[in-house]
Amino acid sequence: MPKFSRLKFDIDIVETLSEAETAYVFFTASFDLFEDAIDVLIQNVFRKDDYAVKYAVDPLLNNKGPLAHLTIRTKLLYGLGLLSQKHYQYIDKFITLKEIVQSEGKSIDFLSPSLLELINTISAVAEILPSNFDDDQLEKSSHYLVQMKQEQKRQVIKSALILAITEIIKELHKETPLS
Template identity: 70%
Template structure:
């Protein structure tokens, strides 16, 4: 993948995630972005012009094939050494987050303790999100100040998530010896 294509993809990732209004929309969009990035890598590695490879691999990757699901595809990439253990575990955590927010669609917030607790397990978040966000409780103050502080925390969390997801997707787009 050319540098220009990678840059455009990074911009698309940031734009897509920035437009998500709710945590549900955000984690659903991140799941779709991971699926797209994994699919590109899988296609680079397995979908060659060689007839034998194409004949054998094509059915495995189809929508009803055994490699159709993201969780199976990332296991394959991890097993082949094309995905680091940290990124593999982080993508798994994002898959779990998507499932978690699906049950509570509109009422779950980025700043909810259940989301924050799950974010602690994502290694890519440790390098981009300030630790103080996990413990941050707005002080007793006027309603407007508390609301502003909560909004600020939400923006920090969302921005940190965007950076973490972009870093993981960059790893999926690196050139590999198999592609």
């Protein structure tokens, strides 16, 4: 694994996700970040200089190989003990979030009930969200106040997701016995 500045790495993740203005762009970007992090781990474990390993493993990992998809790669890493059950489940839920966003289209919002329901099941995110986050006292407020509160809620969700994703990706970049 190439050496990198941990701070720069974290900043790159935060910048990439912060720039996403919609849930669609955000979850697509997070999926890409997970794919990149898993790819680095896979390459550290499987793509060695040994000709036999390269000859046997490269076809499995290429775009048309059986290990080309993120879901299969995460299952492999989990099965090898390189990914904890907790982090495997987090990534699996983020993959599901991306699928929901893609099926709903680009107009889906961070406050969509289907997204919020799944986001609340990711303990890495739920632990960061305030305990009174679901309280909805907006019905009696003015239209502008409602919009402001909803935007604040979107930003809190987005920030919690960014922190959780950063921690998960950091975990993927830890040294392993096989790398």
